[in-house]
Amino acid sequence: MRSTLVVMTLSLGVVSGCGGELPVVVDGSSTVFPISVAAQVAYTRAVEGVPKITVDYHGTGGGFGRYIEGEVDIVNASRPAKAIEQEKAWARGFLWTRYLVGHDGITVAVNPANTFVDALSIAQLQALFERGSTITTWRDLNPEWPDQPISFYTPDPDSGTYDTFVHEALDLSEQREDIQPSADDNVLVNGIAGDVNSLGYFGFAYYMANQDRLRAVPIRKSDDAEPIAPLIETIYDGSYVPLSRPLFIYVKDEAMKRPVTAEFVTFYLDHVAKLAEQAGYVPPNSQERSENLATLSQVKASISMAETTSTPVD
Structure with missing residues (x-):
């Protein structure tokens, strides 16, 4: 397990890929960081070409702060977003969708x-x-x-x-x-x-x-x-209370219009049980994984519908 985290730490801040396409930027919780780095590494190995994903950690609050400034596509969060964080983000049009990626015990x-x-x-x-x-x-x-x-x-x-x-x-x-x-x-x-x-x-x-x-x-x-x-x-089993908690990623809806973001998030959620376990956490259960994928399908359908209705017809 130690060697896994060492590899993950060495991946900090590394940009995968080159060329003109903007990278997918992930930042936030140092707790969720190992899961997202595991996703970054596995995705980079699994797809053809070299996708551009960066993963960093500045704390959950720091990640939401960067998101509100338009600097981040995905926030790693070891707590739910605060009302003030959501208010500021949504006031700027930066809507997001939340997915559960594991369970932790402080x-x-x-x-x-x-x-x-x-x-x-x-x-x-x-x-x-x-x-x-x-x-x-x-x-x-x-x-x-x-x-x-x-x-x-x-x-x-x-x-x-x-x-x-x-x-x-x-x-x-x-x-x-x-x-x-x-x-x-x-x-x-x-x-x-x-x-x-x-x-x-x-x-x-x-x-x-x-x-x-x-x-x-x-x-x-x-x-x-x-x-x-x-x-x-x-x-x-929930007996480690009150120090157990869910872990999340918050994904910017607008960023999901970019194929690299949509593909990375899909890969992440398809493999989240293995990724969370690899990172040392309790993976989402089958119901939670199904809810993630159902929500993801709704987001994709909404984006597809919006793009279809905005396309001019000859």
Whole structure:
């Protein structure tokens, strides 16, 4: 799994193809990034010629920001679009269609040398991450734990993972300030792997790719609940709550009029189960895949009808 993500990371920002045709530009969530890069690589290998696809990550919020400026065709999103993002995009005529491409479980991780944090409750995470928290050592969180300072490695505020973890799962307005944020999940992984007293969170695939360097912390949804570890099975069956979430791509409707975009998105959705699994996530189930393809067919039919009605008749 690690080698797969390394290959994907090396693909960052690479433009496939040459010539005058504009590339399909994909940007947004670093969590969804591995799935879209897997789609880019597989599509480039599968089709004749060299299609032009670029995949980057600036966080879900950053991807929507670029989309609103007309710079992006497809947004990788680890959360649903916010109302203000949709309002701004649609006000500029940049309509989109959303597709579900996988399921994630945000993973809270510590250094493997940390053997005492056997589980954390949502209440403990709230107390730990809230703005103005006075918890600075492990003993502050649990009197049986060592009196050692905690180092925090987390996504930055543009990240959909940040939004889901802080705002949705923990119901906090803001995260504490004394953290080391990054838009790059690999930076967070390396920080935790190199710091014995560290704690952080990121998408499940990054934990799966680095299990020998990290330890996932099981989560209790309430103080008296059984701790649930992030696993393919617990994400799939919905028991890893409240840190499970769907992953999306938002595709610009106008961009679907270009054959390369339509062909790439079709390939992506036809193979999304394999691509999501390859990237380390839980793939969409059969019903979700069918819904994706039905929606895609509607978009294509709408575009075809619009082009037919706008074509002059001799």
